[in-house]
Amino acid sequence: MILNLIFPPKCPFCRKILNHPGICASCENHLPWLDESKRRIVENNFLCVGALRYQDAVRYALLRLKFEGAIDIAEPLGMILAQCAAECLSGEFDCVTWTPVSAERESKRGYDQAKLLAESACRVWDIKPERLLKKVKDNPAQSILPGEKPELRELNVRGVYAPMENAKIAGRRILLIDDIRTTGATLREARRVLLENGAQFVCAAVIAFAG
DSSP states (O other): OOHHHHHHOOOOTTTTBBBBSOOOHHHHHHHHOOOOOGGGEEETTTTEEEESSSSSHHHHHHHHHHHHGGGHHHHHHHHHHHHHHHHHHHOSSEEEEEEOOHHHHHHHHOOOOOHHHHHHHHHHTTTOOOOOEOOOOOOOOOOSOOOOOOOHHHHHHOOEEEETTTTTTOOOOEEEEEEEESSSSSHHHHHHHHHTTTOOOEEEEEEEEOO
């Protein structure tokens, strides 16, 4: 409560000061929300859901979170993700994890944005996310590679993930959280590692779909 007085919550998109974490009424009405028919992408039995299109204010908000240290907006963004996942994936998963950044990148940034989103979403559900994966290669950021050449993005993430030591993966139905889905290469690679280590089922949820 005291922290809210010193650092009041703001809309992650327009930065308007709010009385509680969330988004303002204007952004609620004007954001590029995905139609119900476009909130689900299925490729080779891999279901990914998203709430928004990656454009305009959504794009700027996620870039601030990812590259400019705006970690305060992870809370309201995670709430959006939680609502989307609950509506589209109810009953599909029994644990939550995220696509981690490398130790080098986390040290440089001071945080892992996908982990922050997972923690925020899980607070809505009164559970905790579990770190099931680690990134073993500090590969170039996917964002610097052209989206129209998906094969480059596939090569860039190949072999970058491994299971955490003593991670409980076998037999579980896992929700994988990330910030953006462009070509889906990062999510597919993370899913492959989870399935190869015994996961029963893996689905994914992101804030926004690009492309």
